[in-house]
Amino acid sequence: MTPDDSANMEAILRPGSSAAEGQILLFLGLLGLGLLAMAVWTAVQKLLQWHRNNRSPRLTLSAAVTDKRTREYRSRYLDSVTCYVTFATEDGLEREMEVDPLLYETLRTGEQGMLTLQGTRFLGFERM
DSSP: OOOHHHHHHHHHHTTTSSSHHHHHHHHHHHHHHHHHHHHHHHHHHHHHHHHHOOOOOOOEEEEEEEEEEEEEEEOSEEEEEEEEEEEETTTTTEEEEOOOOOHHHHOOOOEEEEEEEEETEEEEEEEE
């Protein structure tokens, strides 16, 4: 190895050198592209589900409330609660639907009624 070769090697391996900075920038660029790809994928999946729901027929089924649960999200700037109710329908299936918190509070396990839905979208529940 010549002295010039070892000087070039030290420049490549030394932190803060242009080669190390290039590797860091490449890593950050790939990380950013990965995050962007995941965001686009999620948005496309939600759009496709919205489209499938719109194309689905509206169904009204006899159903009973079998379970209730909430999912809480807390951050420094935002707190939110998502409410879910599981309905056992006349066709023998159990469907967990996201519902409005006000409806969630009024529903009781075991209540009977008519569930209206469109695809995976909850439209309403009328007690019998």
